[in-house]
Amino acid sequence: MNVRDTHAAAGARESAAPGAQAEAEAAARIARQIAGARAAQQAFEFAGQETLDTAAAAAAWAIMEPSRNRRLAEQAVRDTGLGNADDKFRKNYRKTLGLLRDLHGQKTCGVIARDEATGIVEIARAVGVVAAITPSTNPAATPANKIVNALKCGNAVIVAPSPKGYDACALLIEFIHAQFAKAGLDPALVQMLSAPVSKAATAALMREADLVVATGSQANVRMAYASGTPAFGVGAGNVASIVTRTADLRDAAHKIAASKTFDNATSCSSENSVVIEEAVYDAMLRELAACGGVLLDAQQKAQLQAAMWSEGKLAARCTAKSAPEIARTAGLHDLAAREPAFLMVEETGFGASHPFSGEKLAPVLTVYRARDFDAAAAIVRSLYAYMGAGHSVGLHTGEPEAAVTLGSTLPVARVIVNQAHCFATGGNFDNGLPFSLSMGCGTWGRNNFSSNLGFRQYLNITRVAYPIEERVPELDALLGDYFRRFGQ
Template sequence: MPSSTKVTQLQDTPDARAAVASLVERARIAQAEYESYDQARVDEVVTAVGWALVQPDRNRQISELAVETTGLGNVDDKVTKNRRKTMGLLRDLQGAKSVGVIQELPELGLVEIARPVGVVGAVVPSTNPAATPTNKTINALKGRNAIILAPSPKGQAACTLLLEFIHAELDRVGAPRDLVQQLPTPVSKATTYELMNQVDLIVVTGSQNNVRSAYSSGTPAVGVGAGNVPVIIDESAELDDAARKITASKTFDNATSCSSENSLVILDDVYDDAIAALERSGGVMLTSGEKQQLEAAMWENGNLSRHIIARKAPEIAQRVGLSRSELQSATFFMVEEQHVGEEYPFSGEKLSPVLAVYRAKDFEAAFDQTRRLLDHQGKGHSCGIHTQDDAHVQRLGLEMPVCRVIVNQAHAFANGGNFDNGLPFSLSMGCGTWGQNSISDNMNYRHYLNITRIARTIPSNEPTMDDLFGDYLDKYGLAGT
């Protein structure tokens, strides 16, 4: 590997404190220079960082290294994810104002001015060791911030290579390299926690332990919640279309996405036909015995086995010892389930091409089952539905404790923004207070900005007592008289 990205060895917490402080100091110097850039120069830097990953040869090199070092996902899908997520984000940011005056509201006497937050610390997961840090870096740079990446230990090598390519592009446009840095190797909990303490804003995707640590660090933090996506198939769904989309979503990058479907809740009237459509798309329903065999191997002491997650279905079958011939060519597995809770692990997130399937007598029962699944895990994140009945969609939107309801789409592609829906492209899904998060939307560049508001006087708009209380008093009369 070229010497353009230097790696520092680190041993203990005092060293961690000093090493992180050095990175932060360099970041502040770079950010102070970058803050003087106008919108055109900022947008050029953003484009440069996008090209660092999207350039085809680099994208494949990073994707191959990511799969090799993490053991998660597959190369071709990571190439696709890196390209689509980055290009979609750049599309979202085209024309977006993030420097100087971004909005004027003369009728209110207000002017809004975008200001940087400063130095951002970004904790990123091993499941997306290139797409997620690139997304966070672009959003941070759009706001004229510097950023320091904290990759997972498994994802460190891919992140280091990505940083090398980013630095090469920053050199091309004459921007300071120290705008984008990475924690020293080996990445540790000590350096990650020090980063949380020393930066101006911390953004966390991945481990819920890291999210909770960020929130308790005393530094302003934006974290995201856990996924466990349930999807309803009702009696009006186009079953073959639904099956194709579910299959594409559930198998993409071997189900590493937190937005992949984890449970299907199928109405009784179409249950058999829906299962048949899913089987035509490559799914195989496990027998009761095979389900027990998979469960025993899939969880170790209550935790998902690293030998199972993000593997292709045939590889899982081989590792688990499932010998039925259909399983050797399956695209994904289905297991019938009735219950929800810790004692029924298939009701939770599986990070693998395995779907739990529930049968519901009607939409009301499907709604209740979906709610139970989310109350168990994934509350606030999202749910989906395949339907032609808009009343069912509205019911989910009005009552289900989720921030996104995905309708007739491949959930893993749609939830983080897609070219055919209006959600912002992101790999970080805010889950609102349901998921113990401070945001309920897809994390985007506006979360990396401070907004200063200039307020001028306008004609007075003071209401009278009658304006505010007239109708109320006419209806209820005066109290206390």
């Protein structure tokens, strides 16, 4: 090796050393947290249903109590710059209240089912220590949802918050620990990574935990699936809603507007596109305009696109900001002065060369014109071939049976009929979906589940099989129809 090579090798070792040291320190820190969580969880798991319910209630009330909720909502917006505090306040409360409704009376430890006919007894068992990966868009509501679910099922949980949402999550944990102190519960049951949250620390947490539940960027979800630990991760959002010629247009417009503008469209369930049947296209645009939507012309659309995307990526300066702020950022000052509730752009294409066809995380709605219902479904299929497969689709129509057609043919895990999509998809008090802030997207979205993430994902089930009277079926009862049609 010559002198130059020797110096290069030494430099490489020196530059690598700080990274390796940081990774080793992160791993040691995570190991200590895991050990504390595991010791607390092993005692907690067998404390009985009343104790599990108490812990879940304590964590829920920590975020729901109005003064704490307000502090969390304001902290979240102040730190992340995403959304608005009033909507986060409502989200923190309603999502947690709905979760409590879903959990009320549910048995999550001990024997939960007996089937005399099959001789099967089911026993609920905790999964252990849960690694909860949470996003900056909901730095209080999403951790709270995962913590309540985990505790209800006898688990401990360690949260890996987004760096932007760290302080809001830390405040939530502080509130939970205060409630735990009242109930005599071990604070080691609910922890979070220490600052600064690094990729190395998050990866170490994923490896050492018993279960990973990941919500947020697709990079985090992929890291969860690659961690070697059983994981539930969510797919990308890019929700579209179809408006048919039989829809109540005024009702549809109000619901789409409410969904599009809530918390400045931080939700993955906010409509990114609306596909309108040609017969009612102009009338629906008028109704959307009456709800505060402003349709941009071609030049304004080009300016908005330049502001919202740079180097092929969404610009943070427009993410989850209000429509007037986005318009000012794009240099559309006359439009901003009109104080629009949301912006609308017409589109005909799909894919990376048509960025408005993708997820925007902003009160910007892409509008497509469809010849008829079949054409509308085809447009949605093209949208989801680019982004958002598996998530959900909205439908505003006077023919609700059309929803079954969409559910049978589109790559979606949910079809939301005549509802404000971002409220309905994650469960609401006027539909039967479970309350959640993490929506599975099935194999279409590269996920291993297609339901709303709920308490059942935080449980193991042990099955005891007792002997029953033998029942061996006759071959003809099972294959007789096949034999009669095709022979043996």
